[in-house]
Amino acid sequence: METAEKRVTIASSSQRKRKRRKIRRIIRKRRRRNEKLLTAPSSLPNDVIEEIFLRLPVKALIRLKSLSKQWRVAIESLSFCRETLEDRRATPRGSSQSHGHHRRKGDWMDSSPAHRHWF
Incomplete structure (x- = not known):
């Protein structure tokens, strides 16, 4: 047994x-x-990615740095930091961007009621 x-x-x-x-x-x-999916090359060119990053708030950029080595390098690059700092200095406090379509100097719209135009 x-x-x-x-x-x-x-x-x-x-x-x-x-x-x-x-x-x-x-x-x-x-x-x-999953690794193959994560390491797949980005379908967007670097300059397009950088332009998207320029439109994001700093808090979001800090979060994005942890998602991809490529993104971390792009966000931490000296040229990107300079351009971001320039744009943020050019934007007066209390202003808002017009629907996020424009990014360069002079493309900002004042959000105060006196400057609103209704069409």
Whole structure:
């Protein structure tokens, strides 16, 4: 009787090992697939990405730095920092950007009621 119990125990432990191996294989495949998706090159050119970043608030830029090495390098680049600082200095406090369509100096609209024009 003892030998039959041992066989059942051995069979169940080998089955558990096979099941674990199968699960590990599935997990590895999923990780590889996810890594391929994460490392896929951006479909947008760097200058377009930088232009998008210029329109975002600083708080959002800080969050975006952790998402991609490419984005971190772009955000931390000296030229990007200078351009962002220039644009932020050129924007008077209390002003808002006109629907986010324009970015350069002179494209800002004053948000005070006296300067609103209704068409």
